[in-house]
Amino acid sequence: MADLQREEILSINQKGWNRVAPLFYGGTALPVYGPLATTEDELNLIPDLDGKRVLELGCGSGHSLAYLWEMRNSRELWGLDFSEAQISFTKELLAKKGIPAKLFLSSMDENPGIPENYFDLIVSIYSLGWTPDLSHTLALVHSYLKPGGIFIFSWEHPAYRSLRYDAGIAKYVFETSYLDEVPALNPSWREVEIVINHRRLSTYLNAIIQSGLILEQIVESEPNTALAREQDLAPEKWYSVPRSKLMPTTFIVKAEKPTSLKL
């Protein structure tokens, strides 16, 4: 699948996300950073947002935007998602709550009209990894942030997928290579076709550094059993408590746009 091109990836994934959107409704939204992962309530990564401007890349059903308005007092919300179904969910949720927001239907590796040097905070909660072009997306993030602005994203820990539960021996085995970085077509992800971009942790971190943002904090999440439901105890489940005790489900990165040029 190494030869999958951007347009093909976006077309497959847009169709897929339009179909699976209802399954993810409110599923991975702030203060939660990821499945069975440490939350914002414990980490306190988000700066004071009183009256500030916020953008979310891959805003899904809009629950993180609602949190940033209702619980963190941000006063200007912008959101972007490439799925019509997800943008409709966001519009509906925010309208019901009377929260104003500027929303774009667009892939996050394009700028559909977002201002530069404008935002105090940009977040992307379990969405950044979907971009077909990580470097360009991060260059856009850098351009949208004000000097001193903060970018926070969470994504599945790249090593997590390598573990598979082998019921025959009742153990996890390290099955797939952590090193492979090609976009992989999964024909039956949640019963839809989807392309998943496998990238290493170092690829994310180096891309942040190359974008000109300064890394402030990297969290490899502890298992958070407070978020676990009965079914999350089953070892063969993708996000399961026993698996999250061997490998973090999620990594979280906080980075800042420098206030002055490095000489």
Ligand SMILES: C[S@@+](CC[C@H](N)C(=O)[O-])C[C@H]1O[C@@H](n2cnc3c(N)ncnc32)[C@H](O)[C@@H]1O
């Ligand atoms: C796991 S969901 C994020 C959930 C979100 N945090 C929420 O609270 O609903 C991932 C989101 O990324 C979006 N997405 C996937 N690829 C994208 C792309 N290339 N550009 C913009 N959004 C994308 C999907 O439509 C989906 O809404």
